[in-house]
Amino acid sequence: MQFRLTGLTTAALGAGALLPNAAAAQTMDLSIELPRMTVAEYHRPYVAVWLEKEGQAPRTLSVWYDVDKRGGEGTKWLHDVRQWWRASGRTMSFPADGISGATRAPGVQKLRLVAGKGGMPALTPGQYTLVVEAAREVGGREVVRLPFAWNGSSATATAKGAAELGGVSFTLKR
C-alpha cells in the first residue's frame, strides 16, 4: 500500500483534494468480470471497489455482499475482503446507502458511477488508483489495481485478474 490508515483516521477522499465541483458530472463506466468456476461448492464473491489517492483516505465506491442475510449476518464476512476492509471498510457501517448491494453472478458485471452519487466523489486532476478486490467463500481472494491519471476530461484503464477476477476496465468521462 502506498499509504496506510490506522483506522483512527477518518478524513475521506472528497473532503480535501476531491472537492465536489459544479461542472458536468463525471461518470465512470466500470466493467468487472467474475469468472465462472467449475467447483463443487460455489458462492458468489464479496466484491469491493474503492479509489485511492496518495495522501487521502481511500473511498469506497461499491461493495457487493450478502445484504439479505437475516439479522445483518452477511456483514460477518466483510473483513475477508481484507485489503478493502483495512483501507476503508472497517470505518463504514452497513448496509451503506448508495454503496453496498447484493452479490452478483459470474459473467461481466457493469457498473455506472456518477460523481456526487453514492460513494463516487468528483475528482480533481491527479494520480489515482481504482482497486477491485474479490473474496469468495470456500474460495480465494484477489486484488486488481488500476492506476490512472485524471486530467479533468477522460481516463481509461484495464487490468486482468488471474483467479477470482477476470478482466476489469473502466472509462471515466465528464
Next chain:
Amino acid sequence: MQFRKPLLAIAAVTALAAPAAIAHRMWLLPSSTVVSGTDNWVTVDAAVSNDLFYFDHRPLGAVPVITQPDGSEGKAEHHNVGQFRATFDVHLTQQGTYRIAVVNQGVFGRYVLNGETKMIPRGTTKAQLASVIPAGATDVQTSEMVARNEIFVTQGAPTNTVFKPTGQGIELAPVTHPNDLVANEPATFQFLLDGKPASGLYVTTILGGGRYRAAPKQIDQRTDAQGKVTIKWPEAGMYWINVTPTAPQPEGEGPRPQAQGAGGARPAPGGPQGMGGVPSGRRVSYTTTLEVLAP
C-alpha cells in the same frame, strides 16, 4: 527420563511461585483478531506449552479479564479448563478493540517467626504485604511479580482505549495497532515498564506452527532508547511475543542463577536471585499473541 527428575521438581516449585519464569510458554490464542459486523463471538485457547501453538502440556486456567472498547469490563463466557488447554468465549457487541488479559500479579516470599520459616500466602498483593507479615518476623524476603499475558481483538475499526497504561509491570503502547498487522509491513511497538518507556528489554518473536518446520522462526530483538522495537514479519501467521527485562532462559533450566545479566551486558533491574526456590527482587514479563495477515 530419570536424570531430569530433580530439575523438573525445581521447575514445579518455581511454577507455583512464578509461572512466567519457567521455560514453558504461556499463550492465549484467539479464533479471530479482526472481525466485521456488530455481533460476533471469538473463542480463545489458553495453554502452557513449549511448541507454539500446540496444547500438549498444561492448561492456562486463570479466568481472564476482558476490557471492552468503551473501557468497561466484559465477560469471559463458557470458561472450561481441560487437561491440556482452557477455553473461553468472548461476545463482541461493541465496535473497537477488546483486550483479553491474564495478569499474574502478586508478591511471594517468606519470613522467619519464632525460629520457624513461613511462606507468605499465595495471592498476596503488594498492598496487602504489610498485613500478612506479623510483627516480630525476621529475615523477610519477598519478590513481586507482574506477568502480563494479553491479546487483542477488534470488531470494526481499531481503537486505543484498552492501551491506557496501568503503570505496573511491562505494558504495550501501540505505535502500530496490534490488530492492524500485514506481512509486508514492519510493525513498531513501544514497551513500557511501570508506565515509562523501557530500553533494552528482550523481545522474542516466534511464529506459530513450529511442528511443521525444522527450525523455529524466531526473531530476538531488544527495545531501543524509546522502548521501541520494529518487527519485520517473515510471513503471515500467528506470532507469540514475549518481553522480559533479562535474557530469556534456555529451556529446562530452573530458577535463574544469581546476577545473571543479559549475557553479561546488563544486570537485571532488581534481578532475581536464587534463594531456595523463592527468588527475591522483581519479575516482570509481557506476553501477547499477534495475528499478521497476508497482504
